[in-house]
Amino acid sequence: MSERxxxxxxxxxxxxxxxxxxxxxxxxxQDRVFTPERCxxxxxxxxxxxxxxxxxxxxxxxxRLEEKDWELARALLxxxxxxxxxxxxxxxxxxxLDLDRITSxxxxxxxxxxxSFGATxxxxxxxxxLPLLLxxxxxxxxxxxxxxxxxxxxxxxxLSEAGxxxxxxxxxxxxxxxxxxxxxxxxxKMWITNGGFADVFIVFAKIDGEQFSAxxxxxxxxxxTSGREEDKLGLHGSSTTPLVLQDVPVPAENLLGEPGRxxxxxFNVLNFGRLKLGAMCTGGARATISEAAAYAASRPxxxxxxxEFGAIRHKLGEMIARTYALEAITYRAAGLxxxxxxxxAGGSRTLLEALEEFAVEASIAKVAGSEIxxxxxxxxxxxxxxxxxxxxxxxxxxxxxxxxxxxxxxxNEINRLLIPGLLxxxxxxxxxxxxxxxxxxxxxxxxxxxxxxxxxxxxxxxMRTVESCRKVALLxxxxxxxxxxxxxxxxxxxxxxxxxxxxxxxxxxxxxxxCRAARNLPDAxxxxxxxxxxxxxxxxxxxxTARQLLAAIAEGDTLRSHLAALRRVxxxxxxxxxxARRRLAAAAVSRGRYPFDR
Numbered sequence: 001m002s003e004r005x006x007x008x009x010x011x012x013x014x015x016x017x018x019x020x021x022x023x024x025x026x027x028x029x030q031d032r033v034f035t036p037e038r039c040x041x042x043x044x045x046x047x048x049x050x051x052x053x054x055x056x057x058x059x060x061x062x063x064r065l066e067e068k069d070w071e072l073a074r075a076l077l078x079x080x081x082x083x084x085x086x087x088x089x090x091x092x093x094x095x096x097l098d099l100d101r102i103t104s105x106x107x108x109x110x111x112x113x114x115x116s117f118g119a120t121x122x123x124x125x126x127x128x129x130l131p132l133l134l135x136x137x138x139x140x141x142x143x144x145x146x147x148x149x150x151x152x153x154x155x156x157x158x159l160s161e162a163g164x165x166x167x168x169x170x171x172x173x174x175x176x177x178x179x180x181x182x183x184x185x186x187x188x189k190m191w192i193t194n195g196g197f198a199d200v201f202i203v204f205a206k207i208d209g210e211q212f213s214a215x216x217x218x219x220x221x222x223x224x225t226s227g228r229e230e231d232k233l234g235l236h237g238s239s240t241t242p243l244v245l246q247d248v249p250v251p252a253e254n255l256l257g258e259p260g261r262x263x264x265x266x267f268n269v270l271n272f273g274r275l276k277l278g279a280m281c282t283g284g285a286r287a288t289i290s291e292a293a294a295y296a297a298s299r300p301x302x303x304x305x306x307x308e309f310g311a312i313r314h315k316l317g318e319m320i321a322r323t324y325a326l327e328a329i330t331y332r333a334a335g336l337x338x339x340x341x342x343x344x345a346g347g348s349r350t351l352l353e354a355l356e357e358f359a360v361e362a363s364i365a366k367v368a369g370s371e372i373x374x375x376x377x378x379x380x381x382x383x384x385x386x387x388x389x390x391x392x393x394x395x396x397x398x399x400x401x402x403x404x405x406x407x408x409x410x411x412n413e414i415n416r417l418l419i420p421g422l423l424x425x426x427x428x429x430x431x432x433x434x435x436x437x438x439x440x441x442x443x444x445x446x447x448x449x450x451x452x453x454x455x456x457x458x459x460x461x462x463m464r465t466v467e468s469c470r471k472v473a474l475l476x477x478x479x480x481x482x483x484x485x486x487x488x489x490x491x492x493x494x495x496x497x498x499x500x501x502x503x504x505x506x507x508x509x510x511x512x513x514x515c516r517a518a519r520n521l522p523d524a525x526x527x528x529x530x531x532x533x534x535x536x537x538x539x540x541x542x543x544x545t546a547r548q549l550l551a552a553i554a555e556g557d558t559l560r561s562h563l564a565a566l567r568r569v570x571x572x573x574x575x576x577x578x579x580a581r582r583r584l585a586a587a588a589v590s591r592g593r594y595p596f597d598r
Contacts, residue, residue: 317581
């Protein structure tokens with residue numbers, strides 16, 4: 001452990017493989033990275049149970065859900081409760097199964113095959129149950145969790161307001177403290193999933209207009225009303241309404257967490273929500289690829305199925321490769337939250353500590369997931385041609401339903417700003433030796449080039465490329481800090497580019513580690529095809545992003561020096577991606593589904 005920390009120029013006491021962002025400094029050992037192929041028999045059983053429930057009970061009911069049949073939505077949530085799907089991470093004493101976070105991702109992934117019900121489920125299991133699990137008192141958990149886990153009560157989460165979307169702390173909803181210690185809540189919340197029929201709301205308000213805090217609010221308290229259903233672009237089968245609070249009496253014991261610490265509740269719930277949203281996007285992408293492959297195999301043009309044409313195979317292959325990387329990202333991040341690898345010393349982290357530690361990885365999963373799913377559903381419409389533009393085919397609905405994921409759980413822009421922001425804060429606090437690593441890299445670049453010898457190891461070029469992407473990200477962070485210092489937080493364009501460098505590096509590294517872990521599996525060659533496409537695509541994007549970033553940071557001789565360093569560091573492989581995509585497409589078409597089994 002100490003050697004790996006020392007390699008990064010940091011302190012030997014830090015086990016970088018267990019720190020958020022530590023993979024920017026050392027490449028973890030592949031046996032310390034969780035991949036879909038490492039799922040247990042129990043994981044697979046729960047996946048099959050959830051998939052069967054969705055295919056037999058939810059998907060046939062989608063038309064009724066889109067007609068706003070909320071009694072049906074409640075019945076489906078109760079059915080989730082019967083199957084144990086609402087209490088995956090909840091202790092058994094509160095009616096849950098007390099399983100790992102990977103299991104909860106698997107369930108979210110399968111439920112997302114029905115995007116509207118996936119949103120309904122997510123508001124219950126992620127946004128209402130989780131804050132009670134993380135911050136509720138024993139009494140609060142006893143009163144609410146068993147009935148939420150069973151589906152008897154429906155939950156919702158009320159954070160956003162018309163004037164405070166991304167700036168959550170600017171909320172105007174007010175909680176006025178009463179002489180007996182209780183509160184009166186007044187205000188209006190917006191975009192509440194399950195808002196039309198929820199019984200319990202996690203509501204954020206400022207105590208006496210100052211202390212941002214969280215409260216457990218029941219509709220039965222009085223003064224709680226739902227506005228009209230929003231006329232949305234997509235997710236027509238989920239309820240989204242304003243929530244109006246008019247002098248709502250809330251008992252003192254329904255304050256959730258500490259007064260003035262509502263941001264801890266909100267942000268950590270969002271961290272887990274972002275990770276789960278990445279998994280839901282994975283599930284949506286897998287289902288869409290299966291649909292696209294089946295359609296391409298059955299749609300004849302010019303005397304043969306369109307699946308035989310290179311243009312269609314290119315699309316299918318790229319859709320599969322990007323989804324492969326997304327799976328690698330989400331399962332790796334979930335493994336980190338679960339303590340895989342376990343901390344070197346001091347025992348395991350609590351769930352709250354883990355969510356805070358791996359907030360960067362959760363944001364990466366959210367951004368990558370929502371944008372990869374957007375790519376996949378867009379290509380699915382294109383594969384369907386005119387049929388993809390009409391409601392007779394599911395491709396049209398998938399396209400509409402996917403768009404909101406770039407807004408859910410904090411916009412992608414907010415998450416992109418968070419990624420480098422958190423990394424730099426940790427570096428400044430001495431928790432992550434990024435600055436030392438960037439300085440060490442600059443010293444290396446000023447010296448003579450290191451001699452490289454081939455090892456003949458499979459994917460050797462890809463390993464070097466991922467390593468070079470990691471160095472480019474460090475180069476970008478170091479150059480940006482050198483140019484702007486603490487004022488970097490005001491240079492949002494640069495922060496967005498830094499985020500893209502980090503996201504592409506994590507994606508390429510995760511895909512490659514997944515591939516290497518699968519080298520003894522029967523479909524190892526298929527994993528290699530996907531990994532090579534992922535790494536090559538990431539390297540091209542890293543180069544383009546780095547050039548834009550460096551041009552915004554420097555000019556003249558300084559810029560030329562930075563670009564020379566970029567050319568020296570970055571390795572861009574040129575695999576035969578045409579044949580690799582064709583092989584992936586052929587595997588999907590022959591099976592009629594996404595080709596990588598969990």
